[in-house]
Amino acid sequence: MDDSCVAAYDNALRLGAYEDSRIAALLSCDEAEAARIRTVLTRMKLLVPGGPGGNAVPVSPDVAEAELSAGLEAGINAYREQLAEVRRQMGAITPVYVKYRQAQRASSxxxxxxxxxxxxxxxxxxxxxxxxxxxxxxxxxxxxxxxxxxxxxxxxxxxxxxxxxxxxxxxxxxxxxxxxxxxxxxxxxxxxxxxxxxxxxxxxxxxxxxxxxxxxxxxxxxxxxxxxxxxxxxxxxxxxxxxxxxxxxxYDPSDTEYAAVSEEIRTSILKLMATGLKDDVIARKLGMATRTCRRYMAGIMDDLGVTSRFQAGARASALGLVDAGTGPYTAGESGPGEPR
CATH class of the missing domain: 3.30.870.10 (Endonuclease Chain A)
Structure with missing residues (x-):
């Protein structure tokens, strides 16, 4: 249905029938377009055969709606019956499944x-x-x-x-x-x-x-x-x-503030560095890319004023940032290969 169909229906009501040539003249279109509109109105049940000269005549939209809805409602009722049957069948078999699941859980x-x-x-x-x-x-x-x-x-x-x-x-x-x-x-x-x-x-x-x-x-x-x-x-x-x-x-996903957890991540990295774990192992434990982990490490070493991860661990132990007994060395000790 479009504006042309509505205009053609209006003219058919005034004329008492839908005649392609007269509708085409009133709408200033060719008869092919008038025939297309007639097909649409007929499919929508707004035109029915039986008018003078074999032309279709317009009917009330209420009548058309009732005829169209009858077929749709019949289809809906059929689907409802199928759905009810599916539920009935599944309901009958559900106790068997529940019994199996309970026995399965109890067995092993x-x-x-x-x-x-x-x-x-x-x-x-x-x-x-x-x-x-x-x-x-x-x-x-x-x-x-x-x-x-x-x-x-x-x-x-x-x-x-x-x-x-x-x-x-x-x-x-x-x-x-x-x-x-x-x-x-x-x-x-x-x-x-x-x-x-x-x-x-x-x-x-x-x-x-x-x-x-x-x-x-x-x-x-x-x-x-x-x-x-x-x-x-x-x-x-x-x-x-x-x-x-x-x-x-x-975690509030709408909150973009990340400072608090970022500092917590730094602390965790520092503690893991103090144990002597490799960079990729630390990254894997914290669920981040190795490159990202190394960026954190670089910032930590810069803050502590050291040049290696081993010095960072020792300095952190001395400052009480990690447990003194953490890792392969304690406060005052150097990491492997470093001067005392």
């Missing part, structure tokens, strides 16, 4: 899945079954945008049905746009997000009863995971990470 307490596809399938099932709380611990810096897109709908569904969601990242994730965008969306729906210095491993716990613990990664292929349902083990994992959560910094 731990299931190991080697394939990432199997892990994703089990994660999807766990998020659908989750009723109370989901606790996610994610090490490293910013997360992959594709991964965040995949989990967004899953997490949103949990939040919308009232599941409490806690997400723990490392401080370096604050600087990642994709992660910040995801965190903003989740917090708007009610999730709690915090960040901390160091996270040892990825972990997801549902309802304090099911934990997903990843296997060691080999190459670039996504790792498998162990699904833990033993109450003692899951409870232990939950308590450890709940303490980590308690000491973490609340």
């Amino acid at each position: 307490g731990i299931r190991v899945l080697d394939g990432p596809e199997d892990v994703q399938r089990e994660l999807t099932a766990a998020t659908r079954e989750c009723t109370t709380e989901a606790f996610t611990v994610q090490p490293g810096g910013g997360r992959d945008p594709r991964t965040l897109h995949e989990i967004s709908a899953r997490d949103t569904a949990m939040l919308e049905r009232g599941v409490r969601m806690r997400i723990l990242y490392q401080h370096t994730a604050r600087a990642n746009l994709a992660t910040r965008t995801h965190a903003r969306k989740m917090t708007a729906l009610g999730a709690e997000v915090r960040t901390t210095n160091e996270i040892y491993e990825r972990l997801i716990i549902f309802d304090r009863s099911t934990a997903f613990v990843p296997k060691e990664r080999v190459g670039n292929r996504p790792p498998g995971a162990a699904i833990v349902t033993d109450a003692t083990v899951v409870g232990h994992l939950w308590r450890i990470h709940d303490k980590m959560w308690s000491s973490a910094s609340p």
Whole structure:
């Protein structure tokens, strides 16, 4: 329907019938255009056959609407019946699945899945079954945008049905746009997000009863995971990470202030430098690029007035910035290969 169709319908009402030649003259168009308009009005049920000279005649829009709606409503009712049948069938089979899952959890307490596809399938099932709380611990810096897109709908569904969601990242994730965008969306729906210095491993716990613990990664292929349902083990994992959560910094994704956590990162780097760890190991522990880590180290050494990472560790110990007994040397000692 466009303005030409409305004008043609108006003229057909006044003429009492739709005659292509007369409509074309009144609209100052050719008969081909008048025929096109007639086809549209006929499809919309605003013109019906039976007029004088075999021409179509206009009818009330209420009549046209009733005729068009009847077919659509019949289709909607058919879909509702199909949906009801699907729900009936799934409802009949659900107790079988629930019985299997309960027996599975009671039998071993731990299931190991080697394939990432199997892990994703089990994660999807766990998020659908989750009723109370989901606790996610994610090490490293910013997360992959594709991964965040995949989990967004899953997490949103949990939040919308009232599941409490806690997400723990490392401080370096604050600087990642994709992660910040995801965190903003989740917090708007009610999730709690915090960040901390160091996270040892990825972990997801549902309802304090099911934990997903990843296997060691080999190459670039996504790792498998162990699904833990033993109450003692899951409870232990939950308590450890709940303490980590308690000491973490609340994260407001709309707040661009980064000074406080940046200083906390510097302190963590300094403590790890004092242990004698290599640059890439420190960077990996804190979830940042090695180049970024080295920039922090350079700033720390400049602040301490030293020229090497070993001197930085010794100076920090002497100043009480790290524990005196930390690392391979103590206050007053030099690092390997340095003069006393």
